[in-house]
Amino acid sequence: MYLLGSLDFNNKNMEILSKPVFVDILKEETKANAKTLPQKPITQPKEENIIPTDTKIEKKINYSDLIQNSSINELIEEEKEISEENLVSIYSQMIVEMIQSAWIKPKNIQNGLSCDLRVTINSNGRILKYSLIQSSGNIRFDNSALRALKRVETFKFFNKIPSDIYNNNFKNLVINFNPE
Template structure:
């Protein structure tokens, strides 16, 4: 261990203690001498309430803090009021500027409207002037056109009068020619009608004769193939409808009016079916066949039956 390291601190501690003891001794001696010369005095004792003092001190501090807070609030309020006034001032200034701008725009709009109004008035005046000139020009043109139309109408009237006269002459000539042609046509028509009537009469007579001949042929064919039943009696009559083809074949046959005896009726139908085909009808005129023989109604009333 190094003793030199403790030497200086130990020496310093001894010196310090000596100084302190000297001071205490000197103080004690001086106090004892003072007691010899002191005279007694009246001492006034007072009890101090530390808690009340602390509370009073706290109240004072609180009051001071409140005073400072009120001062700050007042300062803040004044600052806000000043700021508000400044804002109101700025807002008033802005409103004034806006009003000035609006007034300026309104003035510009009025000036523009006035300029437009003046330009429109000028334009209307120019248009009225042009319209008056146009109407004057149109009136002149109309007058010239009316004069030209009147002259044209007069010329047209003369032309129409002449054309009417020519048309009347032509119409009269055409009417005369037409009357002559109509008279000739009537004569030709009367002659043609007479010839046609005569031809029709001859054709009708020929058709009548041909029809009668073919009817006799059909009746004879049916009669030759008819097997009368035992119940057949004189006076019985049956009406048949025959549907024939152009080849003479029987397409259909049925009773239109019965004789009252079904056997008699069926025997007549069987007679037609036995014939089957009337071959002579192929030589007939198709028009005559279509008119009289395509659908044929025959009445059978044999006279050779028993009474």
């Protein structure tokens, strides 16, 4: 055992240890006091439980199981239907906006009126014929809706509509004319 300095607080030149102190304590054991513990056999861990730290665990995903029920053609067809629905919605909105902008509201008519109109349009967007299917009950309102179609005359954006979408959705229209 090594000790440097003392714990005398009156001494102002007290040295403080800045390095660890090595202390060696030796005790002699007698054979009578020594107890021998039965030693357990050291077991080695099984190799199957050992995962080396320098290896990576890779998980493989089999995508064929995820896509087994849908083929690529079905996915393409579904995407085509979604985009077709979007186009139909966009062009329908454009038709409604053009008719509403051409409509002049008659004076002294009540609110909440609506009528149904049948419209036939060629592939260039020209209105070929139109007729009243269901009246609103107010002749002035019905005539104003028919005049709005006459004012529109041609939908100029029809040349952008693909032919299959035109044939299935826009060749013959039934429009519920309700400007509110």
